[in-house]
Amino acid sequence: MSEPRVRRAEIAIEQSHVDRVYTRLAELRAQAEAMRTKGYELGHGAQREAVFEQASMLFERDMMVFHANQTLQTLDAEYEGLVFGRLDHLSRETIYVGRLGIRDAEFDNLVTDWRAPAAAAFYQATAEAPMEVVRRRVIRCSGQTVLDVDDDVLIADAVPQDMQVVGEGALMAALGRSRGEKMRDIVATIQREQDEVIRAPWRGVTEITGGPGTGKTAVALHRAAYLLYRYRRQLGGAGVLVVGPSGAFTNYISRVLPSMGETNVELRPLGAILDGVTAVRQDPAPLAAIKGSLRMRRVLLRALRETPPGVPDEMRIVYRGEVLKLRGKELEKVRRRVHTQGGPPNRSRVRAAETLLAALADKAEENARADGRSVDREELITELGERIDFHRFLVVWWPVLYPGEILRWLGDRNRLARAGKGVLTAPEIDLLAESLTDPADWTVADIALLDELRVLLGPPPKRRRRAQRLELDAAPPPRGTDQHGPQRPEHYDEYSHIVVDESQDLSPMQWRMVGRRGKYASWTVVGDPVQSSWPDPEEAAQARDQAFGTRTQVRRYTLRTNYRNSAEIFDLAAKVVAGHAAEGELPHAVRTTGIAPDVRTVDQRGLRDAVGTAAKELLDAVEGTVGVICSMARVPEITSWLEDNGDERLKVIGSLDSKGLEYDGVVLVEPTELITESTTGRRVLYVALTRATQQLTVLASDQDWL
Numbered sequence: 001m002s003e004p005r006v007r008r009a010e011i012a013i014e015q016s017h018v019d020r021v022y023t024r025l026a027e028l029r030a031q032a033e034a035m036r037t038k039g040y041e042l043g044h045g046a047q048r049e050a051v052f053e054q055a056s057m058l059f060e061r062d063m064m065v066f067h068a069n070q071t072l073q074t075l076d077a078e079y080e081g082l083v084f085g086r087l088d089h090l091s092r093e094t095i096y097v098g099r100l101g102i103r104d105a106e107f108d109n110l111v112t113d114w115r116a117p118a119a120a121a122f123y124q125a126t127a128e129a130p131m132e133v134v135r136r137r138v139i140r141c142s143g144q145t146v147l148d149v150d151d152d153v154l155i156a157d158a159v160p161q162d163m164q165v166v167g168e169g170a171l172m173a174a175l176g177r178s179r180g181e182k183m184r185d186i187v188a189t190i191q192r193e194q195d196e197v198i199r200a201p202w203r204g205v206t207e208i209t210g211g212p213g214t215g216k217t218a219v220a221l222h223r224a225a226y227l228l229y230r231y232r233r234q235l236g237g238a239g240v241l242v243v244g245p246s247g248a249f250t251n252y253i254s255r256v257l258p259s260m261g262e263t264n265v266e267l268r269p270l271g272a273i274l275d276g277v278t279a280v281r282q283d284p285a286p287l288a289a290i291k292g293s294l295r296m297r298r299v300l301l302r303a304l305r306e307t308p309p310g311v312p313d314e315m316r317i318v319y320r321g322e323v324l325k326l327r328g329k330e331l332e333k334v335r336r337r338v339h340t341q342g343g344p345p346n347r348s349r350v351r352a353a354e355t356l357l358a359a360l361a362d363k364a365e366e367n368a369r370a371d372g373r374s375v376d377r378e379e380l381i382t383e384l385g386e387r388i389d390f391h392r393f394l395v396v397w398w399p400v401l402y403p404g405e406i407l408r409w410l411g412d413r414n415r416l417a418r419a420g421k422g423v424l425t426a427p428e429i430d431l432l433a434e435s436l437t438d439p440a441d442w443t444v445a446d447i448a449l450l451d452e453l454r455v456l457l458g459p460p461p462k463r464r465r466r467a468q469r470l471e472l473d474a475a476p477p478p479r480g481t482d483q484h485g486p487q488r489p490e491h492y493d494e495y496s497h498i499v500v501d502e503s504q505d506l507s508p509m510q511w512r513m514v515g516r517r518g519k520y521a522s523w524t525v526v527g528d529p530v531q532s533s534w535p536d537p538e539e540a541a542q543a544r545d546q547a548f549g550t551r552t553q554v555r556r557y558t559l560r561t562n563y564r565n566s567a568e569i570f571d572l573a574a575k576v577v578a579g580h581a582a583e584g585e586l587p588h589a590v591r592t593t594g595i596a597p598d599v600r601t602v603d604q605r606g607l608r609d610a611v612g613t614a615a616k617e618l619l620d621a622v623e624g625t626v627g628v629i630c631s632m633a634r635v636p637e638i639t640s641w642l643e644d645n646g647d648e649r650l651k652v653i654g655s656l657d658s659k660g661l662e663y664d665g666v667v668l669v670e671p672t673e674l675i676t677e678s679t680t681g682r683r684v685l686y687v688a689l690t691r692a693t694q695q696l697t698v699l700a701s702d703q704d705w706l
């Protein structure tokens with residue numbers, strides 16, 4: 001048979017299996033529906049029964065409905081390409097690999113879940129170590145239709161007469177496909193080096209490093225899905241948290257886990273880790289460096305011990321006809337005494353009352369001594385401690401404190417100078433105070449400070465918590481990959497597994513914030529040191545190790561193949577960091593397109609037209625998305641330039657926000673500006689240059705960046 005006819009025949013064979021799978025899926029769905037209906041009927045019946053019977057019937061109803069709903073949720077996930085692989089073993093046994101396991105009515109396997117041990121050979125078998133697999137086949141579907149098949153022969157001399165082999169390079173085909181708004185899963189083409197990381201043991205810390213486009217993010221997400229499948233009992237209840245650099249990024253990856261049937265994972269950008277407040281604005285690099293530094297912990301601690309603005313600076317109370325008076329300095333001394341005993345201020349009001357009463361007793365004794373009298377201390381303390389005017393004073397003088405409020409105080413330069421004395425330099429104090437004067441709008445770096453303050457202050461009394469919420473921000477916290485995610489208590493800190501993506505950019509204070517959520521967790525940590533924009537890597541490493549706990553075992557993996565960029569594009573990016581990356585730190589790009597990056601010198605006055613033209617050219621040239629990447633400062637301007645374009649595939653994005661994202665075509669505007677905007681500018685430019693899968697146009701008014 002000719003190659004196209006063989007291919008057609010093989011596609012037809014796979015189509016008939018895929019049809020069986022979808023028929024079975026419909027049956028399972030109908031069964032789950034029926035179970036749910038029956039559960040509800042049981043609930044209605046219960047109303048007529050005696051109380052004891054009623055309770056047990058309602059329990060049974062809840063269990064039935066719960067299980068039915070879970071099954072339906074799994075079956076209803078968007079299974080694009082439910083079946084994507086097939087293994088033909090030496091024993092002539094065949095298994096199909098797919099996004100979930102399905103058995104027929106006789107309990108025979110129709111599809112094996114890709115995470116099951118039996119499917120591991122689909123990713124791990126090679127010609128050198130074939131694991132008894134003669135032929136590995138990737139099946140590409142659209143909806144329920146098989147479009148194509150692609151085979152690898154692993155034991156060439158064991159191919160039976162009647163076994164056909166078609167195609168070449170399912171991976172290359174997948175890599176060449178156009179990109180959409182959201183990242184796709186890679187279950188059909190996971191590579192061996194990636195599979196090893198995905199299936200690594202779950203305990204301790206698994207660290208994944210590698211250059212841009214090596215699939216670190218994809219691997220970390222598949223690992224989360226794998227761990228939940230294999231260790232659901234250990235991990236499922238407490239939950240998995242995935243932390244990404246920005247909302248654009250978490251949105252970009254949001255479809256990957258649901259496409260594998262996992263909805264029980266929370267995705268949160270760094271600006272939305274703290275419940276009740278969401279920040280998207282980034283600080284300029286020098287400011288972010290101050291806010292992220294561990295030194296801020298001392299500054300915050302001192303700030304919250306200061307006298308709150310606006311509290312009374314004198315106390316007067318009448319005791320048995322005599323006025324007892326504490327002046328400003330004396331009150332401050334009392335406040336200091338309470339703080340030096342430690343403990344979060346919101347938990348210290350009782351201690352504050354005791355210390356204040358002791359100071360009043362001292363005062364009364366002092367007065368009495370002058371008149372040659374004596375005072376019964378015990379009596380005074382008991383009597384004043386029960387007085388309403390004493391308590392009225394106490395609540396204003398020792399108010400409940402909220403994180404947002406303390407950070408706002410630091411917008412007052414004098415206050416910040418006192419709190420930062422010997423810790424921050426004068427220029428740092430100027431910069432920080434200025435940034436905190438506009439409190440309405442928190443930045444991403446502020447969130448870690450607010451979270452630190454939350455812990456340092458301690459929880460406000462219960463009935464005040466609502467007020468604290470409003471104090472932080474009225475926006476509801478982002479929850480999970482979708483609304484089906486579990487409802488967890490506020491400031492939940494018992495995740496069983498935490499995935500941190502783009503970890504090279506977490507500041508020490510952010511590590512503390514994330515670490516707090518995983519006191520008992522195992523970790524998957526993804527990063528590329530060469531892409532780091534953090535100025536003090538050592539301090540960050542220290543905070544990071546602390547987040548993991550001291551005796552945690554760390555497993556390290558490095559991915560070395562760049563699957564995103566064409567070799568032509570990556571070559572240019574590599575030039576930009578030459579001398580900034582160690583030998584062997586840069587990955588190897590496997591795909592060539594024959595299209596070199598287009599570097600254009602433009603006149604600054606003509607920039608607007610040049611951007612418009614380049615964007616339009618790329619939109620015409622590629623099928624998927626086009627990103628216009630520029631310095632953070634230029635985003636509003638360029639967005640307005642392209643407003644009239646109207647093509648949904650076109651996005652304008654600032655350099656720092658482009659982390660982790662990718663586009664088929666990229667227009668990179670004024671590369672030198674990316675370098676000068678940040679303290680680690682070359683690395684930021686390197687990140688931006690490695691976002692394109694197919695075509696890259698660089699528009700530069702100078703050649704300094706090269």
Ligand SMILES: Nc1ncnc2c1ncn2[C@@H]1O[C@H](COP(=O)(O)OP(=O)(O)OP(=O)(O)O)[C@@H](O)[C@H]1O
Pocket residue numbers: 171174175184185186189190191194210211212213214215216217218219528563564659660661662690
């Ligand atoms: N085995 C694979 N099969 C198909 N596509 C893959 C494979 N591995 C990676 N890719 C694709 O390569 C691209 C880059 O992957 P990913 O974003 O996970 O890389 P990364 O290492 O996190 O990159 P960066 O550090 O630059 O953000 C994605 O489009 C991903 O789907």
